[in-house]
Amino acid sequence: MIDQGIKSRPVYERLKIDPTGLRHHLVTDAAAFLSDPFVAGAEGLEVWSVGSREAEGVTARPMxxxxxxxxSVQQMLDRLAQRLEHEQMGLRLYAAGREEFLWDVHGIAQRAGMGKREIFLTHFGSQARRVHCVHCQTFNERVTTTIVRCDGCGANLFVRDHFSRRLSAFMGVKVDAEVPGDVPSAEQAYL
Structure with missing residues (x-):
């Protein structure tokens, strides 16, 4: 029961340095991305990443x-917002990680005045989704099935393939709205 007809899914490409940029900054929520050839081959690239859960509580030195x-991701996003408030033209921002992270970064960059040609995104890691309940406005994190019980209102939500860049989330709609209690089996679809 996967929603096939939606065209709002973002399409991602591999990251490559934009030669028109004067400065280049990568943010990633996946420490494993640091071994990607993009990072190794990009001269002058400033890299911000989130430490692994195993390193929780350990003060890490800059790489x-x-x-x-x-x-944490939130700490990095907060610092990124502060940084971009004072940034000058010529910066190219690259982001690699889970989909909700990418679009949170994109939103921060746009609010700071960056344009579409200055922001580059690539999906890396888990396919788990952030699902926005259209009924109660709750965000359900790390959803891996086609149907999920909403953390806010308890509705059984069908996870649509419609992605909202503004909300950084996929849309979840009540699966049994027409026939209450008629909930199909959830499929493991987004690992």
Missing amino acids: TEKGRNFR
Whole structure:
């Protein structure tokens, strides 16, 4: 029961340095992305990443002169917003990670005045989804099935393939709205 007809799914390409940029900054929520050829081959790339859960509570040193580790995604996003408030033209922002992370970064960059040609995104890691309940406005995190029980209102939601860039989430609609209690089996679809 996967929603096939939706065209709002973002399409991602591999990251590559934009030669028109003067400065290049990568943010990632996946420490494993640091071994990607993009990172190794990009000269002058400033890299911010989130430490692994195993490193929780351990103060990490920056990876390089132009690198920084954060203890959480939220801490990195908050710092990125502050940084972009004072940034000058010429910056190219690259993001790699889970889909909701990418679009949170994209939103922060757009609010800071960056344009579409200055922001580059690539999906890396889990396919788990952030699902927005259209009934109660709750965000359900790390959903891996086609049907999920909403954390807010308890409705059984069908996870649509419609992605909202504004909300950084897929849409969840009540699966049994027409016939209450008629809930099909959930399929494991997004690992």
